Amino acid sequence: MAAPYTDSLPASAPRNTTRIGAAHVLFALVMIGLGIIGLIYGDFALVWQRIPIEHLPGQQFFAYACATIELATGIGLLMRPTLRLAAYILFVYLVLWLILLKLPAVVAMPQMEATWLGFGEIAVVLAGGWIVFALHAGALERRYLNFAVGASGVRKARILFALSLPMIGLSHFFYSEQTVAFVPSWLPLPLYWAYLTGAGSIVASIGLLFAIYPRLAATLEAAMLSIITLLVWGPGLITTPTDRTQWTAFVISWAIAGGAWIVADSYRGVPWFAMGGSARKLPIN
Template sequence: MSFYKVINHHLIQRNSSWRAPPHATKTKRAYSKSEIEVLHLSFAKSSMAATSRGAMNRQQQLAVTAFALGLMGLGVLALIYGDFALVWQPVPNSLPGRSALAYASGLLMLFGGIGLLFRATAVWSARILFPYLFIWMLLKVPALVVAPKMEAVWLGFGEIAVLFAGGWVLFATLAETNSSRLFTFVSGESGIRLATILFGISLIPIGLSHIIYTKQTVDLIPSWLPFRTGLAYLTGAGQICCGVGVLFAIVPRFAAMVEGGMVSLFAILVWAPAILASPKTRLPWTAFFITWFFASSAWVVATQARFKDRAHSNGIVR
């Protein structure tokens, strides 16, 4: 049974159960494709409005909580070390007031993450974190200009672009913006769609890095796991497939969830043991929270975005 036949069946059943007044004539009719599309678009808009008021389902709440915890962890590290997140936040050492900016960045991440946990402050947190994460992503642009043929710089940009995509989806979903053209472009359905596209594109160079830098990837995989080289290729191909799936609407929600699951395993299997082995070393802690933040961004995209089914992409929001 096709998608539209299923929807028609449910609508007709609901229409049949309605008790009409004695003077009215009750009829069964098939709903047209355009009527079903309007109903679905109306439902999607009402769902977004409910979410912006804080009415999230359990999956969405868990994803936002994980996102907030990742931010808070990075914020605490910035305050402890008085520094940015190593290679993931390449702020030049020559920048005047760099140390003060690092503490300010840590406070912003810490309190921005805390703000996302409460309905009363989530909107303002999303508004503040959106430009912050955008500036963070821009820190990776100079490397792209200097060495555009080096895959490693695209990997670095892709990782932070995924973090920004997660923050963008939250901004587009939660932040109640005015009607100006700029805010209309980056918020609501338009903002979520653009953030999802950025998310999908960013996964491709990340997956390619597993294949191009196989040795470095294998070195990160725990030694007790078998077929480590095969796993490096498999995870790289998996991330590329997830990116393509999101971009071309091939089971996109499932693709985003698989990406979140894979990266969650990276945090647990790679960086958690490294922390236990050397709890006073800064790198494992930073890498763990970056990886956690990355995974939670994928979960945010998977749970918050309104994907379109490739088979029914004529305006039907899934």
């Protein structure tokens, strides 16, 4: 098995600062959608943004503030003049989301896989936002946040993504009964699909960590998360189009898939079946 990879490009290497691809657009649209939902309902994104202190003073103010940040940064990511600033703000916002809202549960109940699942889901979103920030950072960020931008930042974001996938995949085994309930009724052998998708995330993690077909692994993971989003949450939008829970779950699920697509796109230009050194390079202009 190949050794765990490290990116061979220095943090000061040229970066793609002009390209706005489909994964980037999807990620931006998801943030816009999350912001719109927050502004409509004046609340956080249910379990994904659950406040540890339920009776925090000014909770609705913070909910509107978070929704505004999501909406503004999502729009900003779509326009080149504001792309750099929006990427920076969103990166900081996602880091705080993970540390303040998800890490405490893991620290308090590390034996509960559900806390790791919540952490892993938002970590995937952060990995996508981190790569956008790393590729579009300006001179100021390269000076003071050199460890988080350029090739170094992309490498760390990829590792975060890879380490997050087992947290998601293992939940399909720990909570197989609940996972089966999400499998569409028209699919045969629901337990098989629950285990298969869980195992798929774990295998993708191995491929990414050890540079074994990492582009293929990241792309298949992103595609799987997208299909799950459409099959699990899509039908509910048709049958109950006014259900806030359905919309929130649908958008958050797309945020997770969008983060995965950003990671997969960071391997653009790497051969699909590359391993080792040839799979460690970053696409640059």
